[in-house]
Amino acid sequence: MIIDLHIHTNLGSICSQLGPDELLVRVRELGIDGICVTDHHSHRGANRMLEYAGDRGYPIFRGVEIYTDYGDMLVFGLKRDTRYHLTTFWELVEMAEADGAVIIPAHPCRGWDPKHGHRHAFPREMADHIVAIETHNGANKHRSNLQAQELAREWGKPGVGGSDAHALWQVGKCVTVFEREISSEEDLVRELREGRFFGAYLEELRREAV
């Protein structure tokens, strides 16, 4: 099952121009089987999207993207909203543990400069509290995704993919391929915990399928 795991719509993100109608048309055209709406700090937009899509029968899941001192984190299964810029990674870990949610660093290597060896200093202990790394982010430069893939290998974590779309043309560039069908948020969280998935560029998947 192919899911675009990282999408911002204009129902919940003021930074997004992406409307719900065009989004639903586009993902079907692309042959993507489901989407996850991951607005900043709040499930409000994802809830609106679910209401909006109603009984159209297209799988829509909810997540949030939370700013922390270790960069943006995608969180699935969180039972609350958080406030902007006030959450540290370790506070988020506490919340996620209490709610049974899972954490995945979003675009962890965006802005790394390999020439100068500059990278955000991720403490190794972080690895024990995340289930995967976003190795394929559609808004990243390819180089940043390669660095994220290297980090995932180094830490022995699986990768997820999502477009990080804020506009229609970005939808579906990167996706997560799940081994099993996912029909609820609980399924999604369980599969993410179990590691039965991988991140990819949609174009690459299509090429391999030919």
Ligand SMILES: [Zn+2]
């Ligand atoms: Zn982000």
Ligand SMILES: [Zn+2]
């Ligand atoms: Zn994002």
